[in-house]
Amino acid sequence: MTFKLYICKKMNSRGNVEISLRFRHGKIDQQSCTNLWIKPIFVVRESFADDGGNESSDYVLKLPDDGVRPGDVADYRVTVDSLARLKAYIEDSFCMMRRRTVEAGWLAETIERFHADEIPRLEEERTEVLGLIDAYMEITSVMDASESRAEAYALMRRSLARYEAHRRIKFPRFRLMSGRMNESCLRDIEKFMRKEHLMVRKYPQISQGAGLEGRTRPKGPNTINDRMKLLKAVMTWGVKTRRIPSNPFDTFVSGQNVYGTPVYLTLDERRRVELHDFSYDPRLALQRDIFIFQCCVGCRVSDLMLLTTGNVVDGELNYVARKTREGRPVTIKVPLNRTAKIILERYADHDRDTLFPAVYSRMGYNRVIKDILRLAGITRKVVVIDPLTREAVCRRLYEVASSHMARRTFIGNIFKKFKDQNLVSELSGHAPGSHAFARYREIDTELKREMVAAID
Template sequence: MRVTAYIRQKDTSKNDLDSRASVYFRVRDKGLDVKCANELQINPNHWSQERQGYKSRVNLVDDDTRNLFDSQVKEITGIITREYYIGANSDWLRRLIFAYHHPNAYCMGSGMAVSKSFVIWAERYLQNKKFNKHQECNTRCLIDKVTRFEDEHKHPMNIDSMTADDLRAFADFLSSDYDISMNTIVTNMTMLRTVCNWIRKQGVTNNDPFFGYDMPKALYGTPYFLTIQERDQVLGADLTDDAELAEYRDMFVFQCMVGCRHSDLVTFTPKNIIDGVLEYIPIKTKGKSGDVVRVPLIPKAMAILDGHDHGDDEPIFPKHYNFKFNDAIRRILKRAKVNRVVTVINPKTRLEEKKPISDVATSHLARRTFIGNLYRMVKDPDLVASMSGHAKGSVAFARYRVIDDDMKKSLVELIQ
């Protein structure tokens, strides 16, 4: 293994006293060649590649400055040499150099440098949890946002010194730079809190930045869903002129009858159907409870399956992008003349708006249709959860505890 320091030579005249070039460190070994700039800078006219530092005679630079610079180059070279290991990469080199220039971002523990960077610990959290692709993607997006926040505000998120003020600044950054809804900001802040709690459990800090921070609340409103009559109206719509739309219709209505998530829907094969019952482990909870969801299929669902038999190992429904599915659902509802006006919450203004259900429908409407209609008939959240894939005691069911007009009419009839 060999470590060398160098600069990327600039075309500078001999009389140029203002130009500066960053010093790079290069690590080479069998199958490895990585480079990283550090914060040391030097006038290109003063650099000696042979000496790995200042030229022996530079009259315009005092001895103290030259000696300090040269000693820092040697010190970094020595640290890289000592810390090198088989499997090291450019990320390792970048962090090592960063730790040299920012010692306050690290502390010593058991003879080793322990990072105090939130981003680094969030990466460790990600590696430790072994999430599915969706959860991993969400966590990586959070890490990217924190990194961008640090870069733009020149303020590192240190796990020992993060405060409620830092969290408020980060939430403001999300709102202004990403133009996202308050519910999405709440999701990001909740994820940030989860990572901070995990970091504290590792024993590397006692700091709780969320102490004194008022977590904003997500606002969802009352769930809207198709009635059974509307669902069957969609199923009976004439779509013979559009085979692709008809296929999307079958996917959507089947989802309305089993209540699964779209990510699970596209994985089902005939092997998931056992004696007229759909059996599967939801992707979202596979790494947690791993409970098997069993949903008995009604005759209409079985009839849909009869038209989608592509072989035991082939998906019942082809894999389509979710955004394309959502667009198709809205077109299908319009074709079926399912245009009932519903109350929705504008995610940006958080105010109520009235919209035709065909304008706001997504694949999640199918899941709500299954859950909502069952919950109206049987007020047993655990029973419904056993078929929807929700965790036991899920707070999601609180949103379905709405007394509808039919229930009110039935109640009033009791006092006639």
């Protein structure tokens, strides 16, 4: 059996390249990345004459005579030592197979098993990814952020914990270590997230433990991309705070999110909901009024549930959006229209500090909104992008309703009347030139007619 070294072209953030190993024995010929990294100055290509007298060349690892920092020399020796142990491990694994069929992917699987069985030798490799996520959530402002943002990080961590538990079924000593993460590992995590709901059903044990229980639903590409972005934020923070040496996302290209044209209530539809008689169910009447108020001020639900009477000053709603208060804290001021003022007066209570009585959780609020629109007869058909398949599908408006539809209703109707992004951004809190705002901008039929009429 023979081994041959190859060097991958991509570099990580430390300027190292990954070593690829080729294993040959008889008709068996497999090659795989090793997750061992080295600086290019230690890689030399040497020429030699093969058994047939033909000139050939191989990559070898060599220590230059001078011009190398002591720290780099230490890393070189660690890599060379790890590579020698890896080759011995592969040889032992091959001999233990006793001439059984070697399937495709055997070498990559053996290398992964080697890393899972190895005791981490570098201090930075001892940083467990789950521990890094916990530290990030505790030290940064995640826990003080909006409910949806904190929940997003918690869900991302849960997926990573389940991934680690799933890998441990095959490799009992597997740990997800930051020093061993690379592009192939991140792709494997993405692949697991796509099938996480199926894996939980097939291997219930990966969903056992504190924080791992709960319903697991199929995830669309946008959801997976968003979770990988959150993981990237954690790894970037780890590098900046010197908790880990390099960022595996430096060579990782994530997918692009795909969004359809936002759908929202017209002013006529909003008034139908506002005037619908819900006197038979005070719960629905309260939730309807809160939804209509949100349609009139355009705030996110995370801000809506924290509004107090102190946020209303001289007939104007003043608040700082929780989503942007860390990076771009801007006070958003929205004058209250007649409808919003009537709703506030209806629920005014000097013994209560919040604008409205207690409401359901964010998810409960979303479910009630669907019921409210359905009962009010808002059944217009709209074309939306299916989050799982990314195919265009036709749905009733109430079926795709949520608290964020109130924000879209506010933005969409104002822009439809005034067609000025800068003015609308002052009321919505979007940054100038925001890509997110562009999704709200719908060039409707009326605007198209005006554009064509302008050149008549």
